Amino acid sequence: MSEKNQAIPGIPEKSFAGTITPVILSVFSVYLTVGMTLGTLPAYVKNELQCSALVVGIVAGLQSLATLLTRAYAGKLTDTKGAKTSKHAGLALILLSGLIYIGASMIDTYILPALCLIILARIVHGISESLAVTGALTWGIGLVGPQKSGKVMTWNGIAMYAGIAVGAPLAITMKSTLGISYVFATIILLPVLSWVVTYRLANLPVDTGHVRTPFYKVIGLIAPQGLGLAFASIGFACISSFIALLFSQQHWGNPSMAFMTFGAFYILTRVFFSSLPDRFGGYRVALVSLAVEVAGQLLIFTASSPAVVILGCSLTGIGFSLIFPALGVLAIKKVAPQMRGTALGAYAAFFDLALGLAGPAAGIIAGWYSYQAVYVFGAVSGLLAAFILFLNSKKTSQS
Template sequence: MNTNTDLISNNEKSFAKIMTPIILSVFAVYLTIGMTLGTLPGFVKNDLKFNSFIVGLVIGLQSLATLLTRAYSGKVTDTEGAKTSCRKGILLMVVSGVTYITASLFTSSTLLVLGLLIVARVIHGIAESLAITGALSWGIGLVGTHKSGQVMTWNGIAMYAGIAIGAPAALWLKSSCGMTAVFIIISLLSVAGWLCTVRLPSLPADASHIREPFYKVIGLISVQGLALAFSAIGFACISSFIALLFSDHNWGNPSMAFMAFGFFYILTRVFCSSFPDKFGGYKVAVVSLFVEFAGQLLIGFSPNKTIAIAGCSLTGIGFSLIFPSLGVLAIQKVAPQMRGTALGAFAAFFDLSLALAGPLAGLAAAYYTYRSVYFLGAIGCLLAVGILLANRAKK
């Protein structure tokens, strides 16, 4: 009589058993990213005395490196296995941590420090590409494609929880112990990410499968990818410049802004993870984009930090379901043997957005104000809606 209920319960336990180590590993990886996002903008601008464009460049370089290696990470995942991809990514993350530490020891030579930071950001970006493409493909392969939406949702929770917690934690650590301590923790977290998945089984890789060229895969998922790219501008603006907006207006510690974005992002995913399946990815994405649009305008027009934090909260709610809503549609367009490549191509649009948005937002801030950065994010949301509407009209 309770057979179906027991089966569902067992499936949920199996899903949790498999996914928990992967989610913890992804959380550790994104703690390192959150820690750099929270401290590097202030370090580059206030400690090293570089301008806003250099701040945006340093922050955006990681995403650019991730973008340029998505094809490689997808190939490694599909031909050598998702576990191998994760392992290579985490090893490179340790290397980036050591490079960050080295940079912090030579603050008397700002150009040398900047050069080392650039190297560290590039390595960090390659590491992220390998680790996250591998983690997503690994999770989907272990639990089944019918749960791919859940895999993306929970990996996303781990990613943005890491950013939300990592940024304020790093700010506190920097004020208490200095930048070197922040970079040491980044290296240790990378090792923790490795240890989390040691016992998980590998997935068989089919190196003989005739692979579609990466550019063709990009073409297949271009609509979803472009919508994701424009929606990600708002996130890029918060991650790169919210701390400087608070500093410019003497609003105090920006930790609450990062935490508000992350908290509402995670809350939305936890309670609304079924929405893409229930209402359709297209509808959820469009509604989410309008919510994010409102959040970006709220930050741009904010008269005080309370309104700015509210804008970060709305942005988190709006941005939360866009990746899983569009991502599930993207991986359905390719064969299972190309799943890693499809995920890499889809995520590449996100990387491209962050890589370009940082420097562009830096130019906007340099020529206008930090508020103007968030009008750029609002325009991105409208462009994403336009792309989805135009594609819908063709069908």
Template sequence: MIEKTKAAAVTDNKTDQNFAQLITPIITSVFAIYLTIGMTLGVLPDFIKNDLKFNSLIVGLVIGSQSLATLLTRAYSGKITDTKGAKLCSSKGIKLVVFSGLLYSLSAVFSSNFYLALGLVFLSRMVHGIAESMLVTAALTWGIGLVGAEKSGKVMTWNGIAMYAGIAIGAPAAIWMKSSFGIVYVFISVILMAILSWLSTLKLPALPVDAAHIRKPFYKVIGLISGQGLGLAFSSIGFACISSFVSLLYTEKSWGNPSMAFMTFGLFYVLTRVLFSSFTDKYGGYRVALVSLSVEIAGQLLIGFSVSQNMALAGCALTGIGFSLIFPALGTLAIKKVTPQNRGTALGAYAAFFDLSLGLAGPVAGLIAGWYNYQAIYLFGATSCLLAMVILFSNTNKKKKELVVRG
């Protein structure tokens, strides 16, 4: 009995080592690319407003244009990943990041011509957004294909850590670099990070592509995973409320520097992913999603009814914990709805719900703040999470009824 236990432990250890060897290059690649996204977010608002002399509306349009490009190319990214392979899709995405870095650099060189520079920045943001769409879809599909669908939750979890860590580190690093050396060096670093991303996955094997397989159209895949996608969309609103409006809440309440709120959310988000990365594969996406949504609701309500800065910080922490595992939890349920040959398309469609949520949550939350106050936004966030739970329950009951009918 003891020998069997030891043998199982050795097997598990080898499995973990194999997982790390296969997934680390992909995570490194994703981290490098999201460093470039964080770096541009850190310097572009100041560059557009103070160097190019445009107003806040233009700043918002420029920053948002990348997300729009990402959303609109999710279907294309999924198709390329499924039909040409994740490695090829990743390589094309990296080339686009290099191209965007060149465009960013040109905008800095021609900054004296305000409209030309602005046009170059807009173009670079669109290219950067397309690259992000291709790289994330490819990275998730590639990782799951290499380690197996049974570890899909773990793959999604570590990809998420790389993404958020890249943004969190990239923004302050770029601000320091700009003040020390100039913005051109920031944009050149975008190109260098893209090259690092390419080098990190250079030796990884490509996934086989079944060219003969008839793939479902994107709109049909959306229909298959719409339950999980809508659950993700509604659960993401709490995150959008914090990222967009917590600083204004702090100003309204005279609570001082809001950076602690962002840091608290980010810290607990990452810690939860690191400590509980195996929970989705171990306990199932449905259970993890329900528990996560319950915690996120509690966090949003705490912020909504907060009477002190510490109470709001506790709400940010709970929101970070709750939101952290929802993407991988619902994602594992989504990819079970399709064949491996449609996995890239499914992941692209699933992520599109997240993009759409972030795009719509800001304006709706802004209207709520105008009608009531900033704390009311977080009651909207809690209600959205509750709707995500209802959708999850509804889909589960529907599945049970279908099984009964088939039986």
């Protein structure tokens, strides 16, 4: 199938916004569920289930590890059965994860069984994220055309982090006023809403005759961009997994503003500066972004007040914002259009790997030192990402 044949037959031409809005709203609903668990599960596992910081980190990272391990399957399903099929399968699993979360909350006086159910829910939630987001992103690019793939990635990312920024404080408020069960019940409702806004959209045509490149070869093709994304994502992982516990340890009150400012500045940066990768190049934009992110992580590490932590979260949001689209556009150019879902799955797998490993690693650091010390880990990881991208940009320019 050629690039020109990516439009859906029989569907009239619409504006970019009119075409992509249902997909973006659907992704926002999916990531509301992610944000709600990030805002409440670390404290729930730590306090109600009386677990260590390492267990908190493992629970936080399990979802991303499950997403990572199913990226190849999600990409294959998207490319062979259609993006709509993949996305809606993911929504069904989110609903299932919500039911398991509720089951855990009903027996949380029995710590080990409740923890086992939470772990199972995190695994199911991770698989669902893999299917839903790979399907949604491929669906969006297919609907508007590959020439607008960077724009689709930009708005997809806005929906993702808006969901996290809204979902975390919303869940914190719901848990404190209504109880954790209401948070988990909302996780059951959101995939239904996500399905409703997209069910009328046509599936993408599938080229069943295309000879597929093995997943491991796709990973090899996009490895430089993927590794840059992975190390850059660790700063976000440190905020999402441990910022609430840092506020609790320091008696700084409600951590909602930290989540909200990260998400707000992440979104504003994408809205106003999404053209920078096209104007200045993906590598250059990523390197500057990483410098800002590292500064934010170091501010959190040295902070003596919640205001400085919130400023650090804001800088991290600004720095992290453009890295995914800047490097993602470079990544999908390395594969054929029929392999776009697989390439997106492979690229996003590096993000999943970072989040899956960063949670337990940061938990160990927090146990040995303090919750603030994990942001040294985030800063060093950002520097490693910059080093990898700098070397690759030099290699590319020389070749």
